[in-house]
Amino acid sequence: MAKSPKLEFDVGWDLSPAPESTDHINLKGQYDLFINGKWTKPSSGKYFKTVNPANEKVLAEIAEANEKDIDKAVQAARKAYVEVWSKMPAAERGKYIYRIARLIQERAREFAVIESMDGGKAIRESRDVDVPLAAGHFFYYAGWADKLEYAFPNRRVHSLGVAGQIIPWNFPLLMAAWKIAPALATGNTVVIKSAETTPLTLYKLAEVIEASGIPPGVVNIVSGAGETGAAIVNHPDVDKIAFTGSTGVGKIIQRAVVGTNKKTTLELGGKAANIIFEDAPLDQAVEGVINGIYFNQGHVCCAGSRLFIQESVSDLVLRKLKDRMESLIVGDPLDKNTDIGAINSKEQLGTINHFIKTGKDEGAEMYQNSCSLPDKGYWCRPTLFTNVSQSSKIVQEEIFGPVLAVQTFRTIDEVISKANNTPYGLSAGVWTDKGSKIFNLTSQMKAGIVWANTYNKFDPTSPFGGYKESGFGREGGLHGLKPYLKI
Ligand code: NAI
Ligand code: MG
Numbered sequence: 001m002a003k004s005p006k007l008e009f010d011v012g013w014d015l016s017p018a019p020e021s022t023d024h025i026n027l028k029g030q031y032d033l034f035i036n037g038k039w040t041k042p043s044s045g046k047y048f049k050t051v052n053p054a055n056e057k058v059l060a061e062i063a064e065a066n067e068k069d070i071d072k073a074v075q076a077a078r079k080a081y082v083e084v085w086s087k088m089p090a091a092e093r094g095k096y097i098y099r100i101a102r103l104i105q106e107r108a109r110e111f112a113v114i115e116s117m118d119g120g121k122a123i124r125e126s127r128d129v130d131v132p133l134a135a136g137h138f139f140y141y142a143g144w145a146d147k148l149e150y151a152f153p154n155r156r157v158h159s160l161g162v163a164g165q166i167i168p169w170n171f172p173l174l175m176a177a178w179k180i181a182p183a184l185a186t187g188n189t190v191v192i193k194s195a196e197t198t199p200l201t202l203y204k205l206a207e208v209i210e211a212s213g214i215p216p217g218v219v220n221i222v223s224g225a226g227e228t229g230a231a232i233v234n235h236p237d238v239d240k241i242a243f244t245g246s247t248g249v250g251k252i253i254q255r256a257v258v259g260t261n262k263k264t265t266l267e268l269g270g271k272a273a274n275i276i277f278e279d280a281p282l283d284q285a286v287e288g289v290i291n292g293i294y295f296n297q298g299h300v301c302c303a304g305s306r307l308f309i310q311e312s313v314s315d316l317v318l319r320k321l322k323d324r325m326e327s328l329i330v331g332d333p334l335d336k337n338t339d340i341g342a343i344n345s346k347e348q349l350g351t352i353n354h355f356i357k358t359g360k361d362e363g364a365e366m367y368q369n370s371c372s373l374p375d376k377g378y379w380c381r382p383t384l385f386t387n388v389s390q391s392s393k394i395v396q397e398e399i400f401g402p403v404l405a406v407q408t409f410r411t412i413d414e415v416i417s418k419a420n421n422t423p424y425g426l427s428a429g430v431w432t433d434k435g436s437k438i439f440n441l442t443s444q445m446k447a448g449i450v451w452a453n454t455y456n457k458f459d460p461t462s463p464f465g466g467y468k469e470s471g472f473g474r475e476g477g478l479h480g481l482k483p484y485l486k487i
Contacts, residue, residue: 064225
Protein backbone atom coordinates (compact mmCIF):
# COMPACT_ATOMS: atom_id res chain seq x y z
CA MET A 1 0.00 0.00 0.00
CA ALA A 2 1.24 3.49 -0.78
CA LYS A 3 2.50 5.14 2.36
CA SER A 4 1.53 8.76 2.39
CA PRO A 5 4.40 11.16 2.87
CA LYS A 6 5.01 13.10 6.05
CA LEU A 7 4.93 16.64 4.74
CA GLU A 8 6.33 19.62 6.61
CA PHE A 9 2.97 21.26 5.96
CA ASP A 10 0.63 18.54 7.18
CA VAL A 11 -2.12 18.14 4.62
CA GLY A 12 -4.17 16.30 7.20
CA TRP A 13 -5.25 13.36 5.11
CA ASP A 14 -3.81 10.16 3.68
CA LEU A 15 -4.06 9.30 0.04
CA SER A 16 -6.32 6.30 -0.41
CA PRO A 17 -4.72 3.33 -2.12
CA ALA A 18 -5.30 3.45 -5.89
CA PRO A 19 -3.93 0.15 -7.10
CA GLU A 20 -4.10 -0.78 -10.77
CA SER A 21 -6.13 -3.96 -11.17
CA THR A 22 -4.40 -7.20 -12.06
CA ASP A 23 -7.63 -8.91 -13.18
CA HIS A 24 -7.01 -8.33 -16.87
CA ILE A 25 -3.53 -9.82 -17.06
CA ASN A 26 -2.84 -13.27 -18.32
CA LEU A 27 0.25 -14.88 -16.79
CA LYS A 28 1.12 -18.53 -17.19
CA GLY A 29 2.82 -20.41 -14.37
CA GLN A 30 5.62 -21.45 -16.67
CA TYR A 31 7.26 -19.98 -19.78
CA ASP A 32 9.21 -21.96 -22.37
CA LEU A 33 11.66 -20.54 -24.90
CA PHE A 34 10.23 -18.97 -28.05
CA ILE A 35 12.30 -20.47 -30.85
CA ASN A 36 11.37 -20.72 -34.54
CA GLY A 37 7.85 -19.54 -33.76
CA LYS A 38 7.26 -22.38 -31.28
CA TRP A 39 7.21 -22.53 -27.48
CA THR A 40 10.14 -24.84 -26.86
CA LYS A 41 11.20 -26.71 -23.69
CA PRO A 42 14.78 -25.96 -22.57
CA SER A 43 17.07 -28.86 -23.44
CA SER A 44 18.41 -29.00 -19.87
CA GLY A 45 14.87 -29.19 -18.47
CA LYS A 46 15.87 -26.39 -16.08
CA TYR A 47 13.62 -23.51 -15.04
CA PHE A 48 14.30 -20.55 -12.77
CA LYS A 49 11.87 -18.39 -10.84
CA THR A 50 11.09 -14.75 -11.38
CA VAL A 51 9.78 -12.88 -8.35
CA ASN A 52 7.87 -9.70 -7.73
CA PRO A 53 10.42 -7.51 -5.91
CA ALA A 54 7.63 -5.63 -4.11
CA ASN A 55 6.43 -8.69 -2.19
CA GLU A 56 8.97 -11.46 -2.95
CA LYS A 57 6.22 -13.68 -4.40
CA VAL A 58 7.10 -16.00 -7.28
CA LEU A 59 5.36 -14.88 -10.48
CA ALA A 60 6.35 -17.68 -12.86
CA GLU A 61 8.97 -20.27 -13.75
CA ILE A 62 11.11 -19.46 -16.72
CA ALA A 63 13.09 -21.72 -19.05
CA GLU A 64 16.86 -21.50 -18.78
CA ALA A 65 18.49 -21.68 -22.21
CA ASN A 66 21.89 -23.32 -22.55
CA GLU A 67 24.36 -23.48 -25.44
CA LYS A 68 22.28 -26.12 -27.23
CA ASP A 69 19.14 -24.01 -27.07
CA ILE A 70 21.01 -20.93 -28.26
CA ASP A 71 22.37 -22.93 -31.17
CA LYS A 72 18.82 -23.96 -32.04
CA ALA A 73 17.66 -20.33 -31.87
CA VAL A 74 20.55 -19.07 -34.00
CA GLN A 75 19.94 -21.79 -36.61
CA ALA A 76 16.26 -20.83 -36.74
CA ALA A 77 17.20 -17.16 -37.14
CA ARG A 78 19.69 -17.98 -39.90
CA LYS A 79 17.17 -20.12 -41.80
CA ALA A 80 14.51 -17.41 -41.52
CA TYR A 81 17.04 -14.81 -42.68
CA VAL A 82 18.22 -16.74 -45.72
CA GLU A 83 14.92 -18.23 -46.84
CA VAL A 84 12.34 -15.58 -45.97
CA TRP A 85 13.22 -12.31 -44.29
CA SER A 86 16.11 -11.13 -46.49
CA LYS A 87 14.07 -11.92 -49.61
CA MET A 88 10.88 -10.23 -48.51
CA PRO A 89 10.10 -6.81 -50.04
CA ALA A 90 10.94 -4.13 -47.48
CA ALA A 91 7.40 -2.72 -47.45
CA GLU A 92 6.10 -6.18 -46.44
CA ARG A 93 8.64 -6.34 -43.60
CA GLY A 94 7.41 -2.94 -42.48
CA LYS A 95 3.83 -4.20 -42.25
CA TYR A 96 4.77 -6.84 -39.69
CA ILE A 97 6.61 -4.27 -37.60
CA TYR A 98 3.59 -1.94 -37.69
CA ARG A 99 1.42 -4.85 -36.60
CA ILE A 100 3.68 -5.55 -33.61
CA ALA A 101 3.45 -1.85 -32.64
CA ARG A 102 -0.35 -1.88 -32.80
CA LEU A 103 -0.63 -5.10 -30.81
CA ILE A 104 1.56 -3.63 -28.05
CA GLN A 105 -0.77 -0.62 -27.93
CA GLU A 106 -3.83 -2.86 -27.74
CA ARG A 107 -2.33 -4.75 -24.82
CA ALA A 108 -0.70 -1.72 -23.23
CA ARG A 109 -2.40 -2.13 -19.85
CA GLU A 110 -1.38 -5.76 -19.53
CA PHE A 111 2.19 -4.97 -20.51
CA ALA A 112 2.39 -2.11 -18.00
CA VAL A 113 1.04 -4.14 -15.08
CA ILE A 114 3.31 -7.11 -15.76
CA GLU A 115 6.33 -4.83 -16.19
CA SER A 116 5.65 -3.29 -12.78
CA MET A 117 5.06 -6.67 -11.13
CA ASP A 118 8.18 -8.31 -12.51
CA GLY A 119 10.60 -5.38 -12.19
CA GLY A 120 9.24 -3.20 -9.36
CA LYS A 121 8.86 0.07 -11.24
CA ALA A 122 5.94 2.40 -10.49
CA ILE A 123 2.91 1.77 -12.71
CA ARG A 124 2.83 5.45 -13.69
CA GLU A 125 6.18 4.95 -15.37
CA SER A 126 5.51 1.62 -17.04
CA ARG A 127 2.10 2.89 -18.20
CA ASP A 128 3.21 6.35 -19.39
CA VAL A 129 6.82 5.79 -20.40
CA ASP A 130 7.95 2.20 -21.00
CA VAL A 131 5.00 0.81 -22.93
CA PRO A 132 4.10 3.82 -25.11
CA LEU A 133 7.77 4.32 -25.98
CA ALA A 134 8.16 0.63 -26.82
CA ALA A 135 5.22 0.83 -29.24
CA GLY A 136 6.64 4.13 -30.52
CA HIS A 137 9.96 2.51 -31.42
CA PHE A 138 8.23 -0.21 -33.44
CA PHE A 139 6.10 2.42 -35.23
CA TYR A 140 9.10 4.61 -35.94
CA TYR A 141 11.32 1.86 -37.34
CA ALA A 142 8.46 0.26 -39.28
CA GLY A 143 8.41 3.49 -41.26
CA TRP A 144 12.09 3.20 -42.18
CA ALA A 145 11.88 -0.39 -43.50
CA ASP A 146 11.13 0.61 -47.11
CA LYS A 147 12.93 3.96 -47.01
CA LEU A 148 16.51 2.94 -46.30
CA GLU A 149 17.67 4.43 -49.62
CA TYR A 150 16.47 7.81 -48.33
CA ALA A 151 18.15 7.27 -44.97
CA PHE A 152 21.48 6.71 -46.71
CA PRO A 153 21.29 8.56 -50.06
CA ASN A 154 23.66 7.37 -52.80
CA ARG A 155 24.92 4.51 -50.63
CA ARG A 156 24.10 0.84 -50.99
CA VAL A 157 22.99 -0.78 -47.75
CA HIS A 158 22.74 -4.44 -46.82
CA SER A 159 21.50 -6.25 -43.75
CA LEU A 160 24.00 -8.15 -41.59
CA GLY A 161 22.20 -11.45 -40.91
CA VAL A 162 21.53 -12.72 -37.39
CA ALA A 163 21.58 -10.21 -34.51
CA GLY A 164 22.24 -11.46 -30.96
CA GLN A 165 20.78 -9.06 -28.42
CA ILE A 166 21.23 -8.99 -24.64
CA ILE A 167 19.23 -6.62 -22.49
CA PRO A 168 19.12 -5.55 -18.82
CA TRP A 169 16.38 -5.41 -16.21
CA ASN A 170 15.77 -1.69 -15.89
CA PHE A 171 13.56 -1.23 -18.99
CA PRO A 172 12.84 -4.80 -20.13
CA LEU A 173 10.19 -4.23 -22.81
CA LEU A 174 11.59 -0.88 -23.91
CA MET A 175 15.13 -2.23 -24.34
CA ALA A 176 13.70 -5.12 -26.35
CA ALA A 177 11.91 -2.60 -28.61
CA TRP A 178 15.08 -0.50 -28.97
CA LYS A 179 16.89 -3.59 -30.19
CA ILE A 180 14.33 -5.64 -32.12
CA ALA A 181 12.66 -2.83 -34.11
CA PRO A 182 15.74 -1.46 -35.94
CA ALA A 183 17.09 -4.98 -36.50
CA LEU A 184 13.89 -6.07 -38.26
CA ALA A 185 13.49 -2.83 -40.21
CA THR A 186 16.97 -3.29 -41.68
CA GLY A 187 16.23 -6.88 -42.65
CA ASN A 188 18.03 -8.83 -39.93
CA THR A 189 16.67 -11.66 -37.81
CA VAL A 190 17.01 -11.78 -34.04
CA VAL A 191 17.90 -13.90 -31.03
CA ILE A 192 17.22 -11.85 -27.90
CA LYS A 193 17.73 -12.63 -24.23
CA SER A 194 15.98 -10.93 -21.32
CA ALA A 195 17.65 -10.26 -17.97
CA GLU A 196 17.16 -12.99 -15.37
CA THR A 197 15.03 -10.90 -12.98
CA THR A 198 12.66 -9.51 -15.63
CA PRO A 199 11.81 -12.08 -18.31
CA LEU A 200 8.01 -11.74 -18.36
CA THR A 201 7.25 -8.84 -20.71
CA LEU A 202 9.61 -10.32 -23.28
CA TYR A 203 7.54 -13.49 -23.32
CA LYS A 204 4.39 -11.37 -23.55
CA LEU A 205 6.09 -9.75 -26.53
CA ALA A 206 6.66 -13.25 -27.91
CA GLU A 207 2.86 -13.70 -27.81
CA VAL A 208 2.47 -10.45 -29.74
CA ILE A 209 5.08 -11.55 -32.25
CA GLU A 210 3.25 -14.86 -32.67
CA ALA A 211 -0.05 -13.01 -33.18
CA SER A 212 1.55 -10.67 -35.74
CA GLY A 213 2.06 -13.62 -38.08
CA ILE A 214 5.70 -12.73 -38.69
CA PRO A 215 7.45 -15.76 -40.25
CA PRO A 216 8.79 -18.28 -37.69
CA GLY A 217 12.44 -17.80 -36.71
CA VAL A 218 12.59 -14.07 -37.50
CA VAL A 219 12.41 -13.24 -33.77
CA ASN A 220 13.57 -15.81 -31.21
CA ILE A 221 13.23 -15.04 -27.52
CA VAL A 222 15.24 -16.80 -24.83
CA SER A 223 16.00 -16.41 -21.15
CA GLY A 224 18.75 -17.27 -18.68
CA ALA A 225 21.61 -15.49 -16.94
CA GLY A 226 25.19 -14.62 -17.87
CA GLU A 227 26.09 -18.03 -19.30
CA THR A 228 23.16 -17.89 -21.67
CA GLY A 229 24.24 -14.41 -22.74
CA ALA A 230 27.78 -15.63 -23.29
CA ALA A 231 26.46 -18.47 -25.49
CA ILE A 232 24.87 -15.85 -27.76
CA VAL A 233 28.01 -13.71 -27.83
CA ASN A 234 30.26 -16.68 -28.63
CA HIS A 235 28.05 -18.35 -31.21
CA PRO A 236 30.01 -18.39 -34.49
CA ASP A 237 26.96 -17.79 -36.69
CA VAL A 238 25.89 -14.51 -35.06
CA ASP A 239 26.77 -11.41 -37.13
CA LYS A 240 26.02 -8.66 -34.67
CA ILE A 241 25.91 -8.24 -30.90
CA ALA A 242 23.86 -5.50 -29.29
CA PHE A 243 24.29 -5.28 -25.52
CA THR A 244 22.96 -3.02 -22.79
CA GLY A 245 24.18 -3.60 -19.24
CA SER A 246 27.16 -3.17 -16.97
CA THR A 247 30.53 -1.88 -18.10
CA GLY A 248 32.11 -5.04 -16.66
CA VAL A 249 30.13 -7.37 -18.91
CA GLY A 250 30.55 -4.93 -21.82
CA LYS A 251 34.31 -5.37 -21.52
CA ILE A 252 33.98 -9.18 -21.46
CA ILE A 253 31.88 -9.01 -24.64
CA GLN A 254 34.33 -6.73 -26.39
CA ARG A 255 37.17 -9.13 -25.64
CA ALA A 256 35.07 -12.07 -26.85
CA VAL A 257 34.36 -10.57 -30.28
CA VAL A 258 37.91 -9.43 -31.02
CA GLY A 259 39.12 -11.19 -34.16
CA THR A 260 35.61 -12.15 -35.29
CA ASN A 261 33.48 -10.41 -37.91
CA LYS A 262 30.82 -9.55 -35.36
CA LYS A 263 29.70 -5.95 -35.28
CA THR A 264 28.93 -4.68 -31.77
CA THR A 265 27.11 -1.90 -30.01
CA LEU A 266 27.52 -1.52 -26.27
CA GLU A 267 25.28 0.65 -24.13
CA LEU A 268 26.91 0.68 -20.69
CA GLY A 269 26.86 2.63 -17.48
CA GLY A 270 26.80 6.29 -16.63
CA LYS A 271 27.38 8.85 -13.88
CA ALA A 272 25.57 11.85 -15.25
CA ALA A 273 26.00 15.38 -13.96
CA ASN A 274 23.01 17.66 -13.50
CA ILE A 275 24.16 21.28 -13.28
CA ILE A 276 22.08 24.09 -11.78
CA PHE A 277 23.19 27.68 -12.41
CA GLU A 278 22.07 30.55 -10.21
CA ASP A 279 19.96 32.00 -13.03
CA ALA A 280 17.98 28.78 -13.55
CA PRO A 281 14.24 28.48 -12.86
CA LEU A 282 14.95 26.77 -9.54
CA ASP A 283 11.65 25.00 -8.87
CA GLN A 284 11.67 23.55 -12.34
CA ALA A 285 15.30 22.51 -11.87
CA VAL A 286 14.52 20.78 -8.57
CA GLU A 287 11.70 18.87 -10.24
CA GLY A 288 14.08 17.85 -13.01
CA VAL A 289 16.73 16.69 -10.56
CA ILE A 290 14.13 14.62 -8.70
CA ASN A 291 12.98 13.06 -11.95
CA GLY A 292 16.59 12.58 -13.07
CA ILE A 293 17.70 10.53 -10.09
CA TYR A 294 14.59 8.98 -8.55
CA PHE A 295 12.82 7.96 -11.80
CA ASN A 296 12.67 4.16 -11.94
CA GLN A 297 14.38 3.96 -8.51
CA GLY A 298 17.54 5.31 -10.12
CA HIS A 299 17.81 2.13 -12.21
CA VAL A 300 18.67 4.23 -15.23
CA CYS A 301 22.03 4.34 -17.00
CA CYS A 302 21.51 8.06 -17.74
CA ALA A 303 20.29 8.88 -14.20
CA GLY A 304 21.43 12.32 -13.04
CA SER A 305 23.31 10.86 -10.09
CA ARG A 306 25.68 13.81 -9.53
CA LEU A 307 24.23 17.23 -8.83
CA PHE A 308 26.29 20.43 -9.12
CA ILE A 309 24.68 23.57 -7.70
CA GLN A 310 26.13 27.04 -8.13
CA GLU A 311 27.26 28.17 -4.70
CA SER A 312 25.13 31.33 -4.49
CA VAL A 313 21.91 29.28 -4.65
CA SER A 314 23.05 26.01 -3.09
CA ASP A 315 21.37 26.46 0.31
CA LEU A 316 18.08 27.40 -1.31
CA VAL A 317 18.18 24.58 -3.84
CA LEU A 318 19.10 22.02 -1.20
CA ARG A 319 16.20 23.08 0.97
CA LYS A 320 13.76 22.85 -1.95
CA LEU A 321 15.22 19.51 -2.93
CA LYS A 322 14.83 18.03 0.55
CA ASP A 323 11.24 19.31 0.81
CA ARG A 324 10.39 17.74 -2.52
CA MET A 325 12.13 14.47 -1.56
CA GLU A 326 10.07 14.33 1.60
CA SER A 327 6.87 14.37 -0.45
CA LEU A 328 7.83 11.40 -2.63
CA ILE A 329 5.71 8.31 -2.12
CA VAL A 330 7.62 5.05 -1.89
CA GLY A 331 5.57 1.88 -2.04
CA ASP A 332 3.38 -0.50 -4.03
CA PRO A 333 4.50 -0.24 -7.67
CA LEU A 334 0.94 -0.96 -8.81
CA ASP A 335 -0.47 2.03 -6.91
CA LYS A 336 -1.04 4.98 -9.23
CA ASN A 337 0.09 7.43 -6.53
CA THR A 338 3.48 5.77 -6.11
CA ASP A 339 6.53 7.77 -7.18
CA ILE A 340 9.21 5.24 -6.28
CA GLY A 341 8.63 1.51 -6.56
CA ALA A 342 10.68 -1.48 -5.43
CA ILE A 343 14.36 -2.06 -6.06
CA ASN A 344 14.62 -4.62 -8.84
CA SER A 345 16.30 -7.42 -6.89
CA LYS A 346 17.79 -8.36 -3.55
CA GLU A 347 21.25 -8.24 -5.17
CA GLN A 348 20.76 -4.71 -6.49
CA LEU A 349 19.45 -3.57 -3.09
CA GLY A 350 22.61 -5.04 -1.54
CA THR A 351 24.75 -3.08 -4.01
CA ILE A 352 22.91 0.17 -3.29
CA ASN A 353 23.09 -0.30 0.50
CA HIS A 354 26.78 -1.00 0.18
CA PHE A 355 27.28 2.34 -1.59
CA ILE A 356 25.18 4.15 1.03
CA LYS A 357 27.38 2.69 3.76
CA THR A 358 30.51 3.66 1.83
CA GLY A 359 29.20 7.23 1.54
CA LYS A 360 28.71 7.41 5.30
CA ASP A 361 32.10 5.81 5.98
CA GLU A 362 33.76 8.38 3.71
CA GLY A 363 32.33 11.13 5.88
CA ALA A 364 29.58 12.39 3.60
CA GLU A 365 26.40 13.77 5.12
CA MET A 366 23.27 11.77 4.30
CA TYR A 367 19.68 12.87 3.98
CA GLN A 368 16.81 10.44 3.37
CA ASN A 369 13.05 10.72 2.96
CA SER A 370 11.45 9.68 6.26
CA CYS A 371 8.61 7.52 4.88
CA SER A 372 8.03 4.07 6.30
CA LEU A 373 8.79 1.15 4.01
CA PRO A 374 6.73 -2.02 3.45
CA ASP A 375 7.90 -5.05 5.47
CA LYS A 376 8.30 -7.41 2.55
CA GLY A 377 10.16 -6.72 -0.66
CA TYR A 378 13.22 -4.68 -1.60
CA TRP A 379 13.08 -0.97 -0.86
CA CYS A 380 15.33 2.02 -0.66
CA ARG A 381 14.43 5.52 0.46
CA PRO A 382 15.35 8.37 -1.86
CA THR A 383 18.75 9.44 -0.57
CA LEU A 384 21.09 12.36 -1.04
CA PHE A 385 24.64 12.97 0.10
CA THR A 386 26.32 16.32 0.63
CA ASN A 387 29.86 17.01 1.81
CA VAL A 388 31.32 14.70 -0.84
CA SER A 389 34.50 15.20 -2.85
CA GLN A 390 35.44 14.41 -6.44
CA SER A 391 37.30 11.33 -5.27
CA SER A 392 34.44 9.90 -3.16
CA LYS A 393 33.33 6.45 -4.32
CA ILE A 394 29.70 7.59 -4.44
CA VAL A 395 30.75 10.39 -6.81
CA GLN A 396 32.92 8.22 -9.05
CA GLU A 397 31.05 4.91 -9.33
CA GLU A 398 27.71 4.04 -10.84
CA ILE A 399 25.28 3.11 -8.04
CA PHE A 400 22.16 2.39 -10.12
CA GLY A 401 19.85 3.30 -7.28
CA PRO A 402 18.03 6.34 -5.82
CA VAL A 403 21.18 7.96 -4.44
CA LEU A 404 22.24 11.49 -5.36
CA ALA A 405 25.65 13.04 -4.63
CA VAL A 406 25.53 16.84 -4.35
CA GLN A 407 28.44 19.23 -4.87
CA THR A 408 28.71 22.98 -5.37
CA PHE A 409 30.70 25.10 -7.83
CA ARG A 410 31.55 28.76 -8.48
CA THR A 411 32.56 29.10 -12.15
CA ILE A 412 31.62 27.50 -15.46
CA ASP A 413 35.12 26.16 -16.09
CA GLU A 414 35.18 24.59 -12.65
CA VAL A 415 31.89 22.79 -13.15
CA ILE A 416 32.79 21.57 -16.64
CA SER A 417 36.02 20.03 -15.42
CA LYS A 418 34.28 18.47 -12.40
CA ALA A 419 31.40 17.14 -14.48
CA ASN A 420 33.75 15.61 -17.05
CA ASN A 421 35.91 14.02 -14.36
CA THR A 422 34.39 10.54 -14.65
CA PRO A 423 35.19 7.42 -16.65
CA TYR A 424 31.67 7.60 -18.10
CA GLY A 425 30.16 9.88 -20.73
CA LEU A 426 26.54 9.04 -21.34
CA SER A 427 24.39 12.00 -20.40
CA ALA A 428 24.20 15.33 -18.59
CA GLY A 429 21.70 18.03 -17.69
CA VAL A 430 22.04 21.79 -17.50
CA TRP A 431 19.65 24.28 -15.92
CA THR A 432 20.02 27.95 -16.80
CA ASP A 433 18.09 30.86 -18.22
CA LYS A 434 20.90 31.70 -20.65
CA GLY A 435 21.02 30.09 -24.09
CA SER A 436 24.70 30.95 -24.47
CA LYS A 437 25.56 28.93 -21.36
CA ILE A 438 23.63 25.99 -22.73
CA PHE A 439 25.59 26.07 -26.01
CA ASN A 440 28.88 26.49 -24.19
CA LEU A 441 28.17 23.52 -21.96
CA THR A 442 26.75 21.19 -24.59
CA SER A 443 29.90 21.62 -26.66
CA GLN A 444 32.25 21.04 -23.74
CA MET A 445 30.52 18.24 -21.86
CA LYS A 446 31.82 14.79 -22.76
CA ALA A 447 28.40 13.18 -22.85
CA GLY A 448 26.36 11.56 -25.61
CA ILE A 449 23.18 13.35 -24.54
CA VAL A 450 22.86 16.74 -22.89
CA TRP A 451 19.42 17.84 -21.71
CA ALA A 452 18.80 21.55 -21.23
CA ASN A 453 16.16 22.68 -18.71
CA THR A 454 14.67 19.19 -18.75
CA TYR A 455 15.86 15.66 -17.99
CA ASN A 456 15.20 12.05 -19.02
CA LYS A 457 13.31 12.91 -22.17
CA PHE A 458 13.26 10.14 -24.74
CA ASP A 459 11.90 9.86 -28.24
CA PRO A 460 12.22 7.15 -30.89
CA THR A 461 13.52 9.71 -33.41
CA SER A 462 16.38 10.81 -31.19
CA PRO A 463 19.68 8.90 -30.97
CA PHE A 464 20.93 7.70 -27.58
CA GLY A 465 24.40 6.50 -26.60
CA GLY A 466 27.64 7.43 -24.91
CA TYR A 467 31.37 8.01 -24.93
CA LYS A 468 34.25 6.47 -23.01
CA GLU A 469 33.24 3.70 -20.57
CA SER A 470 29.58 4.32 -21.36
CA GLY A 471 30.09 2.33 -24.56
CA PHE A 472 29.71 3.08 -28.25
CA GLY A 473 27.14 3.00 -31.01
CA ARG A 474 23.81 4.79 -31.04
CA GLU A 475 20.28 3.49 -30.59
CA GLY A 476 17.18 5.35 -31.70
CA GLY A 477 16.67 7.68 -34.63
CA LEU A 478 18.30 7.39 -38.00
CA HIS A 479 21.60 6.65 -36.23
CA GLY A 480 20.05 3.51 -34.77
CA LEU A 481 19.73 1.92 -38.21
CA LYS A 482 23.45 2.05 -38.94
CA PRO A 483 24.70 -0.62 -36.51
CA TYR A 484 22.44 -3.14 -38.27
CA LEU A 485 23.66 -2.43 -41.81
CA LYS A 486 26.66 -2.84 -44.07
CA ILE A 487 26.87 0.55 -45.77
P1 NAI B 1 24.84 -7.29 -16.15
O1 NAI B 1 25.67 -6.50 -17.11
O2 NAI B 1 25.44 -8.47 -15.49
O3 NAI B 1 23.50 -7.79 -16.89
C1 NAI B 1 22.97 -7.27 -18.08
C2 NAI B 1 22.63 -8.40 -19.04
O4 NAI B 1 23.81 -9.09 -19.44
C3 NAI B 1 21.72 -9.47 -18.45
O5 NAI B 1 20.82 -9.91 -19.45
C4 NAI B 1 22.70 -10.58 -18.09
O6 NAI B 1 22.10 -11.86 -18.05
C5 NAI B 1 23.70 -10.49 -19.23
N1 NAI B 1 25.03 -11.03 -18.95
C6 NAI B 1 25.65 -11.15 -17.75
N2 NAI B 1 26.89 -11.68 -17.92
C7 NAI B 1 27.05 -11.89 -19.25
C8 NAI B 1 28.12 -12.39 -20.07
N3 NAI B 1 29.29 -12.79 -19.54
N4 NAI B 1 27.94 -12.45 -21.41
C9 NAI B 1 26.79 -12.03 -21.96
N5 NAI B 1 25.76 -11.56 -21.26
C10 NAI B 1 25.87 -11.48 -19.91
O7 NAI B 1 24.30 -6.28 -15.05
P2 NAI B 1 23.76 -6.63 -13.58
O8 NAI B 1 24.69 -7.53 -12.86
O9 NAI B 1 22.37 -7.06 -13.71
O10 NAI B 1 23.84 -5.19 -12.90
C11 NAI B 1 25.06 -4.78 -12.32
C12 NAI B 1 25.31 -3.32 -12.54
O11 NAI B 1 25.36 -3.04 -13.94
C13 NAI B 1 24.26 -2.38 -12.02
O12 NAI B 1 24.42 -2.11 -10.69
C14 NAI B 1 24.46 -1.19 -12.91
O13 NAI B 1 25.48 -0.41 -12.38
C15 NAI B 1 24.89 -1.76 -14.23
N6 NAI B 1 23.79 -1.87 -15.20
C16 NAI B 1 23.70 -0.93 -16.20
C17 NAI B 1 22.65 -0.98 -17.09
C18 NAI B 1 22.51 0.02 -18.17
O14 NAI B 1 21.39 0.29 -18.60
N7 NAI B 1 23.58 0.57 -18.70
C19 NAI B 1 21.60 -1.98 -16.99
C20 NAI B 1 21.80 -2.96 -15.94
C21 NAI B 1 22.86 -2.86 -15.10
MG1 MG C 1 11.20 -10.38 -11.46
